[in-house]
Amino acid sequence: xxxxxxxxxxxxxxxxxxxxxxxxxxxxxxxxxxxxxxxxxxxxxxxxxxxxxxxxxxxxxxxxxxxxxxxxxxxxxxxxxxxxxxxxxxxxxxxxxxxxxxxxxxxxxxxxxxxxxxxxxxxxxxxxxxxxxxxxxxxxxxxxxxxxxxxxxxxxxxxxxxxxxxxxxxxxxxxxxxxxxxxxxxxxxxxxxxxxxxxxxxxxxxxxxxxxxxxxxxxxxxxxxxxxxxxxxxxxxxxxxxxxxxxxxxxxxxxxxxxxxxxxxxxxxxxxxxxxxxxxxxxxxxxxxxxxxxxxxxxxxxxxxxxxxxxxxxxxxxxxxxxxxxxxxxxxxxxxxxxxxxxxxxxxxxxxxxxxxxxxxxxx
Amino acid sequence: xxxxxxxxxxxxxxxxxxxxxxxxxxxxxxxxxxxxxxxxxxxxxxxxxxxxxxxxxxxxxxxxxxxxxxxxxxxxxxxxxxxxxxxxxxxxxxxxxxxxxxxxxxxxxxxxxxxxxxxxxxxxxxxxxxxxxxxxxxxxxxxxxxxxxxxxxxxxxxxxxxxxxxxxxxxxxxxxxxxxxxxxxxxxxxxxxxxxxxxxxxxxxxxxxxxxxxxxxxxxxxxxxxxxxxxxxxxxxxxxxxxxxxxxxxxxxxxxxxxxx
Amino acid sequence: xxxxxxxxxxxxxxxxxxxxxxxxxxxxxxxxxxxxxxxxxxxxxxxxxxxxxxxxxxxxxxxxxxxxxxxxxxxxxxxxxxxxxxxxxxxxxxxxxxxxxxxxxxxxxxxxxxxxxxxxxxxxxxxxxxxxxxxxxxxxxxxxxxxxxxxxxxxxxxxxxxxxxxxxxxxxxxxxxxxxxxx
Numbered sequence: 137x138x139x140x141x142x143x144x145x146x147x148x149x150x151x152x153x154x155x156x157x158x159x160x161x162x163x164x165x166x167x168x169x170x171x172x173x174x175x176x177x178x179x180x181x182x183x184x185x186x187x188x189x190x191x192x193x194x195x196x197x198x199x200x201x202x203x204x205x206x207x208x209x210x211x212x213x214x215x216x217x218x219x220x221x222x223x224x225x226x227x228x229x230x231x232x233x234x235x236x237x238x239x240x241x242x243x244x245x246x247x248x249x250x251x252x253x254x255x256x257x258x259x260x261x262x263x264x265x266x267x268x269x270x271x272x273x274x275x276x277x278x279x280x281x282x283x284x285x286x287x288x289x290x291x292x293x294x295x296x297x298x299x300x301x302x303x304x305x306x307x308x309x310x311x312x313x314x315x316x317x318x319x320x321x322x323x324x325x326x327x328x329x330x331x332x333x334x335x336x337x338x339x340x341x342x343x344x345x346x347x348x349x350x351x352x353x354x355x356x357x358x359x360x361x362x363x364x365x366x367x368x369x370x371x372x373x374x375x376x377x378x379x380x381x382x383x384x385x386x387x388x389x390x391x392x393x394x395x396x397x398x399x400x401x402x403x404x405x406x407x408x409x410x411x412x413x414x415x416x417x418x419x420x421x422x423x424x425x426x427x428x429x430x431x432x433x434x435x436x437x438x439x440x441x442x443x444x445x446x447x448x449x450x451x452x453x454x455x456x457x458x459x460x461x462x463x464x465x466x467x468x469x470x471x472x473x474x475x476x477x478x479x480x481x482x483x484x485x486x487x488x489x490x491x492x493x494x495x496x497x498x499x500x
Numbered sequence: 501x502x503x504x505x506x507x508x509x510x511x512x513x514x515x516x517x518x519x520x521x522x523x524x525x526x527x528x529x530x531x532x533x534x535x536x537x538x539x540x541x542x543x544x545x546x547x548x549x550x551x552x553x554x555x556x557x558x559x560x561x562x563x564x565x566x567x568x569x570x571x572x573x574x575x576x577x578x579x580x581x582x583x584x585x586x587x588x589x590x591x592x593x594x595x596x597x598x599x600x601x602x603x604x605x606x607x608x609x610x611x612x613x614x615x616x617x618x619x620x621x622x623x624x625x626x627x628x629x630x631x632x633x634x635x636x637x638x639x640x641x642x643x644x645x646x647x648x649x650x651x652x653x654x655x656x657x658x659x660x661x662x663x664x665x666x667x668x669x670x671x672x673x674x675x676x677x678x679x680x681x682x683x684x685x686x687x688x689x690x691x692x693x694x695x696x697x698x699x700x701x702x703x704x705x706x707x708x709x710x711x712x713x714x715x716x717x718x719x720x721x722x723x724x725x726x727x728x729x730x731x732x733x734x735x736x737x738x739x740x741x742x743x744x745x746x747x748x749x750x751x752x753x754x755x756x757x758x759x760x761x
Numbered sequence: 762x763x764x765x766x767x768x769x770x771x772x773x774x775x776x777x778x779x780x781x782x783x784x785x786x787x788x789x790x791x792x793x794x795x796x797x798x799x800x801x802x803x804x805x806x807x808x809x810x811x812x813x814x815x816x817x818x819x820x821x822x823x824x825x826x827x828x829x830x831x832x833x834x835x836x837x838x839x840x841x842x843x844x845x846x847x848x849x850x851x852x853x854x855x856x857x858x859x860x861x862x863x864x865x866x867x868x869x870x871x872x873x874x875x876x877x878x879x880x881x882x883x884x885x886x887x888x889x890x891x892x893x894x895x896x897x898x899x900x901x902x903x904x905x906x907x908x909x910x911x912x913x914x915x916x917x918x919x920x921x922x923x924x925x926x927x928x929x930x931x932x933x934x935x936x937x938x939x940x941x942x943x944x
Contacts (some may be wrong), residue, residue: 142785142794142915147623160591188590192583192617200580200613204556204587207574230577314823315624315781315796318787341572341588343551343595352566354557401823408822483824 137320141182145285145311146171149215152289157209158239160188162201166219167244168309172215174310185326195220199227199240200370206236206302207353209336211293211327215241217309218259218360219250221267227267227393228302233355235339235370237296239289240274241305243312246481254481255309260455263306264429273374275303275381276428278399282316284426293492294389295381296489297335306428308451310401310483374430377460379500383426384435388414392421394497395439397460398449399425406449409489420493431459436465445472446496449489452477472496503620516542519550519570526564531732532720533561533629535687536729537568539697540598542629543704544571553596554588556581560602561635579610582617585624596707604634607643607669614673621678621712625703628670629716631722632741639725646744651725666744670717674750680711682751686719686742688734699749711754719745762792762817763904765825769810769842770834775889778915779832780811781894786903786911787815797823808837815902832896834875836860849944854894865941870901870942877928878937887930894934905931 143151149172156173163173191200203336205212216224221242231238244259246252263276275295276392277288292303297320327335327462335340344350357363357435376416388410389395398406403424413420423439425432440446446464448457454475461473476492478484519541527533544553550571557565559578566573567613576584579597599617606614606628614626633651634640640653644666648657658666680705685696696718702744703714719741723733766783770776780796786793797812806904812828814820825927831842833854839861846852848867856862879888897903903911908931912924 140788142781142788142796155750160587162587189584190590192586193612196580197586197613197616200577201587201590203576203580204574204584205583206587208588208591208592212587234575290705310797310823313798314818315794317782317784317792319796341554341574342592343554343564344570344572346552350566350570351572352575353573354566356563356575376653404820405824406821408825411821429573455940485824485826486822 141318143282143314143318144313144315145249145279145282145307146313147175148282148285149289150175151320153213154179154185154187154288155321156290156293157185157211157324158213158289158293159213159326160190160205161210161214161383162190162192162198162205163214163216163237164192164195164198165197166220168255168312169217169241170243171312172241172243182432187326194472199231201237202238202240202356203227203231203234204282205263206231206238207234209332209340209342209343209415211239213239213241217243217245218247218256218496221259221262224269224434225262228274229270229272230355232268232272232274232370233270233450234353235300236302236353237293237300238302238492239292239296239378240302241307242334244306244308246479248462252481253309255483256481257308257400257402257451258453258455258479259306260428260452263304263460264431268289272370273301273377273429274378275299275301276306277303278306278426278428279311280400280403280424282311282314282318282335284317285311286320290324299377300339301373306400308401325441329484345403351361377431378430381427382430382432382434384432385424386425386435387422387424389421389423391419393444394447394488394493395421395423395443395445396447396449396493397423397425397435397436399428399456402449402451405461405484405486406489408486409493412486413490413493416490418493418498425456428456431463433459433463433466435442436460436463437469440464440467440471441471445474447474447476447493449484449492450475450477451483502511510679517545519545521568521570523567527561528724530721530733531561532631532687532718534717535693536627536629536696536720537565539687539693539700541569543697543701544569545705547701549596549704549708552594553598555571555626556585556588556597556599557602558599558605562600562602562629563636565600572646579605579608579661580613581605582610582613582624582626586617586620586622589622593623596625596704598627598704601629602628602635603630603632603642603644607667610657611669614669615676618673618676618713618715619678623707623710625700625707626713626715627700628717629720629744630717631720632666632723633722633725635722635725639722643669644745646740659713668745670715670750673715679715680753681706681714681749683715683749684717684719684745684747686737686747688721688737717745719747737754762902763820763863764815764830764900765828766813766815766830766832767833767842767845768811768813768832769808769824771839772807772809774809774834775886776809776834777811778889779889779893780813781915782852782890782908782911783813783815783896783903785915786908789907789910789914790903792817793820795820795823808835810838811841828898830900832892834892839863851899851940853892853899855892866942867944868942869940871895871938871942872941873934875934878933882930882933884926887926890930891937892928894931895938896932898938900937
């Protein structure tokens, strides 16, 4: 068993990065996630593992430092919160278009604009549909506990390198600021130069030895036929992710007549809500998408053929609900998909969710 | 005497650097970029640092620089080359990283990145091509466009009331303690090319010696954007650009020791 | 066993660290724990509150409307959280600064003179540990040995010399807590 600690989600992100052999972090302070960089700076991993940590002059610079650092084939990450991720979106598009692996963490706060510093899930569209320009996808992981904040750092890097694609941990201020018991992973050494050359030598900017072609990291291609071919290659990669990587958790879905779909913080609230509803005799389950992209479409489609309806519960005006509706539609068993959400930094309460369930499905 | 009798190794007086890739450049005839590329190839070749050098290409006319010099490259977003170079050199401090940028890239959209990279003393070379105009997008006003200079967005000439003043960014950079070598050069004559090459070589040597940021501005021509002949553009540059952007070293501090690591 | 607690008072009363010590002690006792603060500008000065859940099972919502126990340390928090205690639940409060004492008759109510006792002990900083002691007397969900271990884990080593004083404050809190209302 690994070391047990009581830690904030944000602190765990930093600790997990050091322990999984991350090579570098570049970031810019923004509430509610500044503890990530603060923890790293206090831990001084450059003394311990050689990990580089740098406070950039802006989110724009930070993501472009990530773009440069990721091109070297090393494991690098940044973290920010909603307005900062908007600033980074151009860079994220370049990283996706250049097929570079890296980890981007969004500890969401309420928007739009400067919004609030309280937790929100209103960046779902930005994370799973694009945010930056062009046809690209991020691998998006949604932790629902401090333990998963720990576990998903390593998982995100694994997936990012498997697909040479940026991965995002989409969390929010609640999980970032909350403390829970966490079992920390054991230390994994950073890759040696030989390991890096073996894994990434065919594309990374390691310096061109005599006899190999130059490695050029770019998203630019003036010949649109070639650019179309590049895009098709990306799309094949995304289809493979959709086939192999969807992850979810189903709670009490086996006998359920209704299923709540929720991720991250709102899924925790809904877990309590289904307990309360079941105590009242309502047969309700919870489907918690762990990967938001690729979305667990098949699991939703299968459920739709044996339940009476879905309730999407989000800390937004209703974004994931579109993916649930698409999944139901593609599955062919059309059932109602309803929505309940709180906006602007408010977390729904379990009681409100139960009420929404009753109002949508059990009245009349 | 046949031509074959002349093409012999012992008669060779000039040979292109092996690092300059044998391809047709997209630059307009008369453009300064090609000359600076040639200098860079020669310097990297002569210093024997091909295996360690990473180039960061800008957005602008030099966006395809990576097609011309036989090293590993990365193409940056507009203005962000110094941040990208920071990412590379922080992770691999023994690599020799240079950012190659134009005036729109460096002095307009990328002002924050260049100022902060230089202020941190990132151990990189910055090559700054200043031709006072946006070449690639069709000759619009740049931050370095001279007062009264006609461009496609200042058809009546740059008017300071409307457009502000031309920016001497290199003078600004020289104030920053993170920089060890800041110079302004040109490449319009053989003598200027030789002098510019010495500057670029010194900048690379500084990076090898981990002295922080070395910054080389090259006052350049854009005869296509300026709507002049190549010869006319050189003359216009000497008469108009050099008085405002005087050539020479602004800073050469061999005393400063910088370590980022 | 699942115990859902709200601790609420002024910033600076040690509300968040009380929650942290209870949570860390819970880990020492092999329980699942969640510590969920109100965060934001009100962290400086205004009211502060933290929800702590200690459970034998996986914890669901960190956001809770009804609590097994409310530990209330100022009037604003009394106004807000007295009504949030589950029927049959527990309310513990420090009367210092409380103008309207709790009036519910369907919950167990305890009073702890924490502020006064801390001053009498010569160290106002041990106030929050006195209250923790009172809580553990009323709800003995954690052993004192594990609270001591929790203190060791949650305090940086340079503060370990203060652990005996904190344990003394916990004992004091256990002694002085008094029941003022019962279901």
